[in-house]
Amino acid sequence: MYLDNAATSFPKPEKVYEAVLHAMREVGASPGRGGYRRSLEASRILFQARETVADFFSIADSSRVIFTQNATGALNLALQGILTAGDHVITTSMEHNSMMRPLYALRNKGVELSVVSAGPDGIVSVDDVRDAVRKNTRMIAVSHVSNVCGAIQPIIRLAELCRSVGALFLVDAAQSAGHLPVDIKNSGIDLLAVPGHKGLLGPGGTGFLYAAPHVPLKPVVQGGTGTNSTSEEQPLVMPDGFEAGTHNLLGIAGLQAGIEFICERGLSTIHQHEQALLIQAEQALRIIPAVTVYGPSDPSHRCSALSFTVCGVDSALLAAELDHSFDIAVRAGLHCAPLAHRTLGTQPGGTVRLSPGWSTTSEEIAFFSDAVVQCIGKIRDSA
Numbered sequence: 001m002y003l004d005n006a007a008t009s010f011p012k013p014e015k016v017y018e019a020v021l022h023a024m025r026e027v028g029a030s031p032g033r034g035g036y037r038r039s040l041e042a043s044r045i046l047f048q049a050r051e052t053v054a055d056f057f058s059i060a061d062s063s064r065v066i067f068t069q070n071a072t073g074a075l076n077l078a079l080q081g082i083l084t085a086g087d088h089v090i091t092t093s094m095e096h097n098s099m100m101r102p103l104y105a106l107r108n109k110g111v112e113l114s115v116v117s118a119g120p121d122g123i124v125s126v127d128d129v130r131d132a133v134r135k136n137t138r139m140i141a142v143s144h145v146s147n148v149c150g151a152i153q154p155i156i157r158l159a160e161l162c163r164s165v166g167a168l169f170l171v172d173a174a175q176s177a178g179h180l181p182v183d184i185k186n187s188g189i190d191l192l193a194v195p196g197h198k199g200l201l202g203p204g205g206t207g208f209l210y211a212a213p214h215v216p217l218k219p220v221v222q223g224g225t226g227t228n229s230t231s232e233e234q235p236l237v238m239p240d241g242f243e244a245g246t247h248n249l250l251g252i253a254g255l256q257a258g259i260e261f262i263c264e265r266g267l268s269t270i271h272q273h274e275q276a277l278l279i280q281a282e283q284a285l286r287i288i289p290a291v292t293v294y295g296p297s298d299p300s301h302r303c304s305a306l307s308f309t310v311c312g313v314d315s316a317l318l319a320a321e322l323d324h325s326f327d328i329a330v331r332a333g334l335h336c337a338p339l340a341h342r343t344l345g346t347q348p349g350g351t352v353r354l355s356p357g358w359s360t361t362s363e364e365i366a367f368f369s370d371a372v373v374q375c376i377g378k379i380r381d382s383a
């Protein structure tokens with residue numbers, strides 16, 4: 001049983017596998033690299049996928065969608081492509097290393113960094129972020145949803161704050177895209193970093209960055225774009241100048257199919273299904289003696305993932321036992337977000353995290369919670 005959709009979603013909808021195979025077997029060529037029919041068909045797939053992404057996120061101009069390898073690539077582009085020495089950036093203690101490590105690297109190059117601590121439930125206070133604003137604050141960068149405890153950040157109010165202080169707003173939608181509505185037109189988000197392989201149900205190796213038209217983004221990778229070939233400079237044309245090198249067409253074709261599947265099933269249907277499973281899991285876990293569940297107490301302030309610990313039981317050992325005895329895949333440890341564990345009080349061992357997906361059933365969650373009880377007993381007996 002796979003309960004690690006926060007890492008990457010599995011299984012994918014059938015049409016995603018079909019789209020990947022179609023692009024691989026029937027198309028084969030690279031987009032924008034030739035005038036022959038196969039390359040033109042590859043370009044059509046690429047264009048159509050960009051349009052599908054734009055429609056799904058209410059992005060007016062699909063050329064502002066830059067395909068990347070994953071959310072990490074999108075975050076690096078957003079941060080390194082904008083921030084320079086002397087700029088100030090504010091982030092939160094709930095961020096993934098995909099946000100923190102590029103920020104630490106930029107701090108070494110003279111960018112000022114403030115990390116605002118979230119509350120013990122993982123939600124950051126807009127007032128605390130406001131208090132951290134300086135004259136040179138160029139950007140506020142937050143994850144929409146915590147990958148550790150599922151806490152949903154108040155992004156609409158943070159966007160208003162950004163507008164009022166003239167800062168750019170970067171949102172890491174790694175755990176919200178495909179789970180919660182993200183509407184660029186009405187949100188005030190300037191930069192949105194999204195993985196294609198998690199909630200959007202596309203294959204690994206996919207993701208994108210949306211950059212609003214007023215954002216002065218610079219490419220961070222130089223190379224062939226299939227255009228302006230005589231220029232020694234990397235073209236700044238969107239999106240080509242930001243997608244140097246051969247595209248992951250197979251992945252992008254699959255990503256488009258993943259988004260189409262979500263639209264057919266309905267984002268709110270998927271969201272309600274996943275929320276019901278998280279509530280079921282939380283209720284079952286809370287009645288197990290010695291279990292602590294982390295994150296917001298109100299389930300409407302949480303989505304995608306649930307974290308827990310068992311007093312006296314090592315999280316990694318419990319996850320390993322769930323795998324070995326019951327073939328249940330959950331993740332244990334720090335989930336690449338060490339500061340979040342300082343905030344939640346789960347250092348140094350971290351938590352066990354479960355993250356159901358569109359195909360997880362209520363019966364599987366019941367099986368999971370029974371298995372947790374048995375594994376705890378087994379670990380305690382062998383201690």
Ligand SMILES: Cc1ncc(COP(=O)(O)O)c(C=O)c1O
Binds near residue numbers: 069071073
């Ligand atoms: C909140 C958050 N940001 C960024 C990432 C990085 O995503 P990717 O693996 O697509 O680079 C993850 C991955 O788990 C995440 O949970």
